Amino acid sequence: MENVSNISKLIYTWIILFIVWLAFTSTLATEEVVTGMFVSMIVALLSFRFFTGTGLSVFTPRKVLYLIQYFFVFIAALIKANFHVAKIVLSPKLPINPGIVEFETNLKSDFAKMVLANSITLTPGTFTVDIVENRYYIHWLEVSATDEESVYKEIAESFEKILLKIYE
Amino acid sequence: METVLLYLGYFFVSLGAVFLFLGAFGIFRMPDFYTRLQAGTKSSTLGAMSLILGVGLMQPEWFFKTLIIIIFIAISNPISSHALARGAYKTHQKPLTDTIDAYEEVVKEDETKNEEE
Secondary structure, eight states, X not given: OOOOOHHHHHHHHHXXXXXXXXXXHOOOOHHHHHHHHHHXXXXXXXXXXXXXXXXXXXXXXXXXXXXXXXXXXXXXXXXXXXXXHHXXXXXXXXXXXXXEEEEEOOOOSHHHHHHHHHHHHTSTTEEEEEEETTEEEEEESBOXXXXXXXXXXXXXXXXXXXXXXXXX | OHHHHHXXXXXXXXXHHHHHHHHHHHHHHOSSHHHHHHHHHHHHHHHXXXXXXXXXXXXXXXXXXXXXXXXXXXXHHHHHHHHHHHHHHHTTOOOOOSSOBTHXXXXXXXXXXXXXX
């Protein structure tokens, strides 16, 4: 993961920044597009070292398909999480059983770990408290298992399977 | 087409308002800091996202700008909740729990290490 060339990183940053520029100006007028290319190039030159760890290597067709799949899995989990919280909040008895559980991840790159942590935070009844090396500490609203195996299966498996294919 | 978009926009704005309300209600009802954070983070994320998407649908020329704001919220909101939870734990805000608290040992180890230094 570490030996990604600078040029690949630079181009990746440039493309992302240029897309953001296009979205913000919401126009395809020539002068706007040309200015955007120059400005995003300058910003990319200043920031590409910190912007990405993967560079262009995430843009293979297979990985893009997995990214799209991840997006849908994530949105589904997000909506489910909200109805879950709504159900708990509205039920008179407040059926919660909170606790902090831990599990170990197989992901290596920092960025993938961050994506997994954010996804866990936005899915039903769980959020990430801390990551130490490759151990996640998760606050869970309805603890149904305390051993690492079943915690991992319950919380992280569906996301991690896809992330492993994209980032490793 | 424009009326359809307008009513879709109304729908998403109302949905967002409902989720934001439920989030606030959750913060009010939950018993301790961490469970409150649960309610706060989730509902405010989807609530704000769908509210902003609704605005984008009502004003189609803003649509892509609102998409960028939505992505920004999806990235930044969980990070702020990690920071809050971690900070709260490190300042000895104990979570209410009957089952398990795996994080306790880590914090204790850290503290003894710091004292030795």
